[in-house]
Structure formats: structure tokens, C-alpha cells
Amino acid sequence: MRLRNKPWAEDFIKTHSTIALPDPESYKGNWKSVFNNDNPLHIEVGTGKGQFITGMAMANPHINYIGIELYGSVLVSAIENVLEAGTPANLKLLNVDGSKLKEFFEKGDVDRVYLNFSDPWPKTRHAKRRLTHANFLRLYEDVLVDQGEIHFKTDNRGLFEFSLVSMSQYGMMLKDVSLDLHAEMPEDNIMTEYEEKFSAKGQPIYRLEAQYKAK
Numbered sequence: 001m002r003l004r005n006k007p008w009a010e011d012f013i014k015t016h017s018t019i020a021l022p023d024p025e026s027y028k029g030n031w032k033s034v035f036n037n038d039n040p041l042h043i044e045v046g047t048g049k050g051q052f053i054t055g056m057a058m059a060n061p062h063i064n065y066i067g068i069e070l071y072g073s074v075l076v077s078a079i080e081n082v083l084e085a086g087t088p089a090n091l092k093l094l095n096v097d098g099s100k101l102k103e104f105f106e107k108g109d110v111d112r113v114y115l116n117f118s119d120p121w122p123k124t125r126h127a128k129r130r131l132t133h134a135n136f137l138r139l140y141e142d143v144l145v146d147q148g149e150i151h152f153k154t155d156n157r158g159l160f161e162f163s164l165v166s167m168s169q170y171g172m173m174l175k176d177v178s179l180d181l182h183a184e185m186p187e188d189n190i191m192t193e194y195e196e197k198f199s200a201k202g203q204p205i206y207r208l209e210a211q212y213k214a215k
């Protein structure tokens with residue numbers, strides 16, 4: 001993602017603290033108090049400008065969503081998306097690093113993790129930075145319910161192949177693997193910004209669901 005520095009981002013995020021929550025550590029183990037209900041919680045790590053998570057929240061009011069984005073300058077666009085959508089009550093954003101999930105969630109807080117068009121980190125020496133590396137799979141498992149799921153979409157064949165291997169070797173069960181999602185185009189598919197961009201260029205979109213085995 002090309003980053004345009006927005007010096008005002010921090011203030012903008014602070015003034016929208018009911019959408020982009022400050023101090024997410026304080027909700028660890030108690031996210032139900034944020035949403036005032038017992039509904040399942042789905043998170044997206046690397047939410048970008050938030051088109052996917054906002055669309056999901058509007059389409060599924062009985063699921064709670066949290067979009068996690070590292071860069072404030074990008075999160076600003078996600079906040080704008082949420083405002084445009086009328087600020088759905090089942091959607092919150094966090095301006096935090098996805099590699100620190102355990103600071104904000106405890107085991108069982110999260111019912112599903114979405115990863116969409118994660119940075120591919122193509123160099124072998126950067127493999128550990130890929131969000132589907134075993135270290136990240138362990139991290140997600142540590143906050144997910146037993147037999148929780150990851151749903152992953154990407155345009156990047158190398159990252160997709162790496163993820164298939166990484167998840168299989170981790171012992172996860174792969175389901176609904178697609179090498180051309182848009183050829184099938186499930187009715188409930190909500191496109192991300194990157195998905196729109198790459199599919200408009202005719203590139204195939206890869207998708208999989210992976211489930212952790214029971215402990």
C-alpha cells in the first residue's frame with residue numbers, strides 16, 4: 001500500500017474514538033461490553049481503507065467486527081468509510097499492530113480472523129513477516145475460539161502457495177480453496193479495495209478458509 005503521510009491523522013483518530021477505540025488493552029477478555037451483546041466477533045488484520053469490514057458489518061448485523069490497521073494515515077480512510085456507512089454499531093477499528101493481538105484479545109475472544117490481500121513479503125528472508133507464517137498462525141490460535149477459522153483472500157500466487165503450505169503444515173484443515181474466486185463469485189462476497197483493483201485488471205483472486213484443529 002502506498003502511504004501518504006497525513007500529519008493530522010492522529011488528531012482525526014482521537015476525535016473519532018467511538019469508532020477507532022483508544023486503549024484496546026482495556027477490553028481484553030471483555031469485548032462484549034464494547035458491543036453490548038454476546039454476538040460472535042470477527043476481526044480483520046490489515047484492514048486498509050476498511051471497505052471489506054464495513055461491508056461485512058452492514059451485511060451481517062448479528063456479527064461484531066473489528067478492523068485492525070497498523071498505519072494511522074490509512075486508518076483515517078477506514079474511519080471515513082465507517083462514517084459514510086452510518087457508523088454501524090457492530091463495527092470498531094483499532095490502530096494497532098496485528099502482531100500484538102495478544103495484548104488486546106485473550107483466548108476465545110475472537111471467532112474468526114480475516115486476512116485480505118496481506119503484504120506478500122516476496123523475499124525469502126522476509127518470510128516471517130507474512131501474516132500467514134506459522135508464528136502468526138500461532139498468534140491467531142491464541143486469541144481464537146477452539147476450532148476457529150481464518151478466511152484469506154489474495155491476488156498474490158506466491159503468498160497463496162506459501163499460505164497453503166504453512167496452514168497445512170500447522171495442521172489446519174483447508175476448506176473452500178479457490179484459484180479464481182471471481183469465476184464462481186459467491187453472492188455474499190464483499191470486495192476489498194485491493195480485490196476491486198486487481199480483479200478489474202483481470203487478475204485471478206485466490207481464496208481459502210482454514211480451520212484450526214480441536215485442542
Ligand SMILES: C[S@@+](CC[C@H](N)C(=O)[O-])C[C@H]1O[C@@H](n2cnc3c(N)ncnc32)[C@H](O)[C@@H]1O
Binds near residue numbers: 099117195
Ligand atoms: C495490501 S493492504 C490490503 C488492504 C485491504 N485489506 C484490502 O484488501 O484492500 C495491507 C494492509 O495491511 C496493513 N498491515 C500490514 N501489516 C500489518 C500489521 N502487522 N498490523 C496491522 N495492519 C497491518 C497495511 O498497513 C495495509 O493497510
